[in-house]
Amino acid sequence: MRWTIKAKPEQRQIEELAHALKVDRLVAELLLQRGITNYKEAKKFFRPQLSDLHDPFLMKDMDIAVARIEQAIQNNENILVFGDYDVDGTTAVALMSSYLLSFYPNVATYIPDRYEEGYGVSYKGIDFAEDNGFSLIIALDCGVKAIDKVAYAKEKHVDFIICDHHRPGKDLPNAVAVLDPKREDCQYPYDELCGCGVGFKLIQALGSHRGETIDDLIYYLDLVATAIGADIVPITGENRTLAFYGLKVINQQPRIGFKAIIDQVKKESLTITDVVFIIAPRINAAGRMKHGQHAVNLLTETDMDQARIFAAEIEKFNTDRRGLDQEITQEALVQIAENKEQERFTSVVYKETWHKGVIGIVASRLTETYYRPTLVFTKSGDKLAASARSVKGFDVYNALESCSDCIEQFGGHKYAAGLTLLEEQFEAFKSQFEKVVKETIEPQLLTPEITVDTKITLQDITPKLMRILKQFAPFGPGNMAPVFMSENLIDTGYAKGVGQDGAHLKVQVIQGNSQKIGGIGFNLGDKLSLVTGRKPFDAVFSIDENEWQGNISLQLKLKDIK
Structure with a gap:
């Protein structure tokens, strides 16, 4: 090192x-x-003081988002809260749906199926909204690049409010409102919020119209702190304040779902590290092994007996996930050794039977072993899907952008991303990704620091x-x-x-x-x-x-x- x-x-x-x-x-x-x-x-x-938090209305489109939700409530519309299947997405959906349901009944949740629908806003989700009379979708932790899908929803008279924190493309979807502090034209003072954090700013704004103060919303900060830890966003500025108070909630008066998990692992006084390594993997395991809706059910449950049943179910998903991730990691290490790829600048491995739910974890494990930008592919429908992980100091998102002619779709961050491509593009992509990384990475970044x-x-x-x-x-x-x-x-x-x-x-x-x-x-x-x-x-x-x-x-x- x-x-x-x-x-x-x-x-x-x-x-x-x-x-x-x-x-x-x-x-x-x-x-x-x-x-x-x-x-x-x-x-x-x-x-840190909760009064240090920024005014949510400084975020571009916040006033429009609040007005549209209030209009929906006035008109008795059905609202669908849609979110990704990972920790950030499921906590955000739990946060937004439980807040809205505290004063308005016509609210339901939708988490896409990792295997059938893949990441982000899905056509199936929009069809579900239309078939069930939902005229407004609030999308959390996804949607900022869903241009075609939002257009498809518009044709079906379904409006979108997007709460995202991923980097937008050069065009934004034609949604009613796009809340994303990473928008070029957004002057919000802090742009490192996670998806659940952006959702929290929206309920803060809605609450201010209802005469609520930040003290009335502290209850929701356990979800925000968990998403901040799990999504590996900087714990600076506003995130630090949200995480600080969220940890207090987790340790002093956690929601029933968190209490059921904490009771199982018999842990007292959790730090943010405990949240990352104890709570987050269990929430994540639902979407990896079965369906992210199981996590939302646990996080919104108010009956302790039922929460214990949900928590036991999720514990089993997590145990199964652990076994799978160890097995696939071993297979991937053998593949790298057999292909004599130890000297490459990247690790790119593929097996069509690998479980899509754990390839992100496997990519992280391979990065720990070989310490270089890593992609783990598996078959997903008629395409290949991959999880990408990077090393400190190297922007894997930019590297993927340089290979976009071989990629169907991609999104993510500097250090973690996801993509899909056609099977026939795989070899071309693999050599192009190696070439891009080889030409752009500074050699010292390949030694852990x-x-x-x-x-x-x-x-x-x-x-x-x-x-x-x-x-x-x-x-x-x-x-x-x-x-x-x-x-x-x-x-x-x-x-x-x-x-x-x-x-x-x-x-x-x-x-x-x-x-x-x-x-x-x-x-x-x-x-x-x-x-x-x-x-x-x-x-x-x-x-x-x-x-x-x-x-x-x-x-x-x-x-x-x-």
Whole structure:
């Protein structure tokens, strides 16, 4: 791995901020690296306020969207809340439908079938709306590129309001309103909201017309925080505030559906990382293995007994998903090895029987192994469908755009995308994608990078520092948990491999005359020889609390050693 140490702020700035906040210079340095330069900004960072949220009407088309929904309610129209089958989509549908249903009965939900309909707005969904008398569709986490489908709906006298956060194409669909902070002509101050976040801004705007304040909508923030974590959007600005309060809701008064999941896994006090690794995969598993509607049913359920039944069902989907994803990952690794493709700049694998619901996870796993832009294809109807994942610093969406003559349809973000193409285009696409990546990727991006905030000594690691670091949470892109580097550590003779086949590394280290401190390095078991025999080594780590038999001690969570 490449270790990159962030540039140190000017000493004068560190001293001034440390003095203003009455904190150690180390804390001041970490804050400056996050763009926090004065007391006011620090207060906003450590104590986010719901009053910091932006006025939803600053978003382009928000007033039109609100007027159209109010018109629908006045005219007793049927409203269909439509969303994608992933966590962002299903939480957004749960949020919007449960909010509207709290005061208006003619509302139903629709999640497209991952296998029959694929991603985003579908013709089948529009036909369903027409057949069942829905005259307004609110589409969440999708729709900004659905030009033909929105036109098709218009012919059937079905209106669309789109709440999306993906990059629009050069033309927008002819919807009543397109809410998307990434629109070129949208002046909204924060453009990193997730789909559920855009949905929340819409209910905030609707609520303001009904005399509600933000305090009346806090109940919905558990859904927003879950979508923020799962969709890997930056946890900065407005997202940080939404995630901060959403986590409070999850931990203090979660909706019945979340409580049913949390009770199953017997976890207390969830962090955003727990939400990403415990709640999100279970919600996602419904759409991957069966149907995303199962997730919406769980998230909108108000009866605990019924929620427990739904949660048990979803737990089974998640277990099945896990088995499948391990099996397909192994097959894909064998395919790369057999085709002697280890030296390529990309990984592109295909098998027609692979389960479409887990190819995104498999793409992530392959990226961890080979660390290069990766595509996993499977058969989907008469076409091939793929999930794409990228490496830090490389825009896979742009790379796919350069191959668009081989692609039927694609969409997504810088680091994750989806596409479909005809089977006969596969080989041409594969070689073109390899060529584009080879010509545009900077070679160092093919080596995983660890970004280190600053060098510290073991003496710096105190319970007081830990208390302050905990207040830097919630962590995520744009505000990652601080990562430190220490030099010339020596293991006290305790080092050993632990876990299955000694996959993980456990150490107890000192530095000079420092106190001993324990450390754990997941998947670093192969580095055991670097630390035995009192050989000095350097380490990159975050600081963690280790709870053992009721005692809490600080430990190093090792990321790499040299």
